[in-house]
Amino acid sequence: MIKTALITGAAKRVGKAISIHLASRGWNIAIHYNSSDFDARKLQEELSRDFPEQQFELFKADLSQADEVESLLPAVFDTLGNPGLLVNNASVFERSFLGQTTTELLDRQMNVNFRAPFILTRNFAKMAKSGLVINFVDTRIVNNQSGFAAYSLSKKTLWEMTKMAALEFGPNIRINAIAPGLTLPPEEKGEDYLLKLAGDIAMKRPGGLDPILKSMDFILENDYLTGQLLFCDGGENLGLAN
Numbered sequence: 454m455i456k457t458a459l460i461t462g463a464a465k466r467v468g469k470a471i472s473i474h475l476a477s478r479g480w481n482i483a484i485h486y487n488s489s490d491f492d493a494r495k496l497q498e499e500l501s502r503d504f505p506e507q508q509f510e511l512f513k514a515d516l517s518q519a520d521e522v523e524s525l526l527p528a529v530f531d532t533l534g535n536p537g538l539l540v541n542n543a544s545v546f547e548r549s550f551l552g553q554t555t556t557e558l559l560d561r562q563m564n565v566n567f568r569a570p571f572i573l574t575r576n577f578a579k580m581a582k583s584g585l586v587i588n589f590v591d592t593r594i595v596n597n598q599s600g601f602a603a604y605s606l607s608k609k610t611l612w613e614m615t616k617m618a619a620l621e622f623g624p625n626i627r628i629n630a631i632a633p634g635l636t637l638p639p640e641e642k643g644e645d646y647l648l649k650l651a652g653d654i655a656m657k658r659p660g661g662l663d664p665i666l667k668s669m670d671f672i673l674e675n676d677y678l679t680g681q682l683l684f685c686d687g688g689e690n691l692g693l694a695n
């Protein structure tokens with residue numbers, strides 16, 4: 454497989470960790486970002502310093518805008534050539550019950566969390582001809598709690614698309630999903646927020662980034678795996694203990 458990866462939302466948090474992890478395994482990285490110009494540039498500098506033989510290029514796109522999503526893969530092809538891996542990691546996460554979900558909020562969630570990965574996956578299948586797509590969903594897709602109704606619906610839909618696309622685009626394109634649970638607290642909250650929530654899940658602790666990176670390696674190395682979902686959630690998908 455060609456070792457160039459496009460990672461959406463790569464400047465910070467989970468996307469940054471994936472970028473560093475893949476770079477340490479010899480991948481060139483197309484670092485996609487939207488508002489995090491400073492962090493994206495800093496990451497590019499760090500990766501270029503630590504892995505001078507590899508290529509790290511920045512791609513800015515607002516994934517809520519269909520035309521910017523459509524242009525992203527062609528721009529990566531022009532600069533870095535054919536990517537063998539697409540990681541749909543970028544996401545928006547807004548709290549709202551169904552009853553309070555405005556059409557604008559629904560559009561924001563669906564456009565970034567579902568429509569953008571849909572367009573990128575479809576274009577990847579057309580342009581890359583072979584390779585791997587990893588879609589980031591959420592352990593919330595197994596339950597019907599509606600506190601983040603539009604977010605949950607966007608991720609449930611992304612998982613359905615993952616299975617459909619795996620069937621249509623095989624055997625040359627594999628498509629799998631990772632469902633994180635308690636990984637990193639929202640930016641405005643501290644670790645205490647996750648520790649409190651973790652009391653009710655089977656593993657009784659937040660997972661951090663490591664389970665996600667291990668799951669990525671598993672998907673990369675297991676070339677018979679397609680249309681599958683790996684939960685990195687300490688058992689949260691089983692339900693809450695209390």
Ligand SMILES: NC(=O)c1ccc[n+]([C@@H]2O[C@H](COP(=O)([O-])OP(=O)(O)OC[C@H]3O[C@@H](n4cnc5c(N)ncnc54)[C@H](OP(=O)(O)O)[C@@H]3O)[C@@H](O)[C@H]2O)c1
Nearest residue numbers: 462466467486487488489515516517543544589633636637
């Ligand atoms: N963190 C967790 O505990 C957790 C739990 C369950 C599932 N997940 C899933 O795991 C993935 C990574 O989580 P995370 O917490 O690292 O995500 P995050 O910090 O909430 O978002 C990642 C990136 O998405 C990008 N993004 C948002 N709106 C965008 C837009 N309109 N256009 C382009 N990019 C946009 C942002 O890029 P810029 O900063 O450049 O604007 C942001 O840095 C997500 O798919 C998330 O749903 C995470």
